[in-house]
Amino acid sequence: MKKLTTTLFLFMMTLQIFAQDQNPEAASGSLYASDKIYVVVVCAAVILIGLILFLFSIDRRLKKLEKYSSTKN
Amino acid sequence: MYKSWWKILGSIFVLYATVAGFLATVPELPILRESIRNLYFHVPMWFSMIVLFSISVYHSIKFLLSNNAEDDLKAVESINTGIVFGILGIITGAIWAKFTWGQAWSFDVKQNYAAIALLLYFAYLVLRNAIDEEQRRAKISAIYNIFAFPMMVVLLFVLPRLSDSLHPGNGGNPGFNSYDLDSRMRMVFYPACAGWILIGYWIYTLLFRLRRLNKNRLS
Amino acid sequence: MDLLSQVKFLIKKELLLEWRSKYALNGVLLYVVSTIFVCFLSLISVNPVTWNALFWIIMLFASINAVSKSFLQESKGRQLYIYTIASPFALIISKTIYNILLMLLLTIIALGFYMLVFDYVPTDLPLYLVATLLGSLSFSTIFTMVSAISSKAGNGGMLMAILSFPVIIPVLIVLIKLTKNAIDGLDRSVSLDEISILLIINVLVGAVSLLLFPYLWRD
Numbered sequence: 001m002k003k004l005t006t007t008l009f010l011f012m013m014t015l016q017i018f019a020q021d022q023n024p025e026a027a028s029g030s031l032y033a034s035d036k037i038y039v040v041v042v043c044a045a046v047i048l049i050g051l052i053l054f055l056f057s058i059d060r061r062l063k064k065l066e067k068y069s070s071t072k073n
Numbered sequence: 074m075y076k077s078w079w080k081i082l083g084s085i086f087v088l089y090a091t092v093a094g095f096l097a098t099v100p101e102l103p104i105l106r107e108s109i110r111n112l113y114f115h116v117p118m119w120f121s122m123i124v125l126f127s128i129s130v131y132h133s134i135k136f137l138l139s140n141n142a143e144d145d146l147k148a149v150e151s152i153n154t155g156i157v158f159g160i161l162g163i164i165t166g167a168i169w170a171k172f173t174w175g176q177a178w179s180f181d182v183k184q185n186y187a188a189i190a191l192l193l194y195f196a197y198l199v200l201r202n203a204i205d206e207e208q209r210r211a212k213i214s215a216i217y218n219i220f221a222f223p224m225m226v227v228l229l230f231v232l233p234r235l236s237d238s239l240h241p242g243n244g245g246n247p248g249f250n251s252y253d254l255d256s257r258m259r260m261v262f263y264p265a266c267a268g269w270i271l272i273g274y275w276i277y278t279l280l281f282r283l284r285r286l287n288k289n290r291l292s
Numbered sequence: 293m294d295l296l297s298q299v300k301f302l303i304k305k306e307l308l309l310e311w312r313s314k315y316a317l318n319g320v321l322l323y324v325v326s327t328i329f330v331c332f333l334s335l336i337s338v339n340p341v342t343w344n345a346l347f348w349i350i351m352l353f354a355s356i357n358a359v360s361k362s363f364l365q366e367s368k369g370r371q372l373y374i375y376t377i378a379s380p381f382a383l384i385i386s387k388t389i390y391n392i393l394l395m396l397l398l399t400i401i402a403l404g405f406y407m408l409v410f411d412y413v414p415t416d417l418p419l420y421l422v423a424t425l426l427g428s429l430s431f432s433t434i435f436t437m438v439s440a441i442s443s444k445a446g447n448g449g450m451l452m453a454i455l456s457f458p459v460i461i462p463v464l465i466v467l468i469k470l471t472k473n474a475i476d477g478l479d480r481s482v483s484l485d486e487i488s489i490l491l492i493i494n495v496l497v498g499a500v501s502l503l504l505f506p507y508l509w510r511d
Binding site for chain 1: 161290
């Protein structure tokens, strides 16, 4: 868990660095930049994240089932 | 359900649609700009949702005719999967709307009706949780599912045509065919829809198999 | 007994029961009248759009209260008795017809009183009347089936509201649009679309509930 939080923290720091890298005049708000291609990127990411979270929930259900069948045998 | 060729087919379609969706050329459009590529990500979500809900109605009808508990499980799990796809559709739609129409929730008719259609299925899940007895729960929820389906069809296919919408193809706006879905976009759009529908079906079969295992160990 | 005489008999039974107690009618009338008074006291004068919205809100809750009684109120013993003497088709048809009659009466009284209190008459009164009649028709067909479902599910009022709101919202959208046309005094040909959609929804809901009710009824 600790490792995970550190990784997350470091990841967020890199995000910060990326954010500072951006040029300020990029058409008011970053998602408007370069012809709104980032809107598509965000949407694709949202779908991926959603499906991955869904996978995790399926995984949790499977784990419960596995735990039960391992105690039975 | 157990063959894997269609799972591979779906994966290839989705992979192709994602790569081509970002790299293929798209027509120049004034406000949409490059975000027209969202067509390959946002719209297939809705198609998968509708297909999954139709599958659940099919299984609900089968349940009423056969009284087989497996059909009920199939109906629930396809609704669960359909709801996930619907929520993804709503979120991607809100993001897209934010940067093209200016507001995440612009009270566009299609947005509202899609949200209400999702509410129908949330009500279905509430109904299932309200009944304890298994046989009765299966029957009553199957009946509600079939009862709600025509309403969903009216909501998503009939009512939006009555009023003005920011979505293409409604009210005064021209449909996809007239301006942006040229043959190049079609080459990506149709495989994207087919691919996402197959992936949705795949997830549904996974959930169903899991639920069936769970049920078998309980009985 | 054939279907027609069963239906007649059951409607007569409902009317007789209602006539003896006058419980549903009086209760709902009291509800409608007091709500209208509260609205009047707090608003005194309203613009037509608010007037319309308030009317539909009042009618929505009044009809839920009125129609939900039809199945929720029946005792176990009486249900068993009806089960032995009548077919499920006769039962759902008679309940629906009875509810339609009740709602028509209620709507007419409520509309008259509402117009009297606020001293406002819609520009196109006949069209507004048609809209309210169609509204009471669809309210009663939809709520009858939903109340049957929720009474079978076993915990009455709360479930009734959750199940019926997503189903009734599409109807309300069309109704509000239609009555808005009537208030603005638009040409009647404009409203034909809405009227036909309402009729289609009614036919659809009627057909679906006729098909589904036998499954719901036999336990």
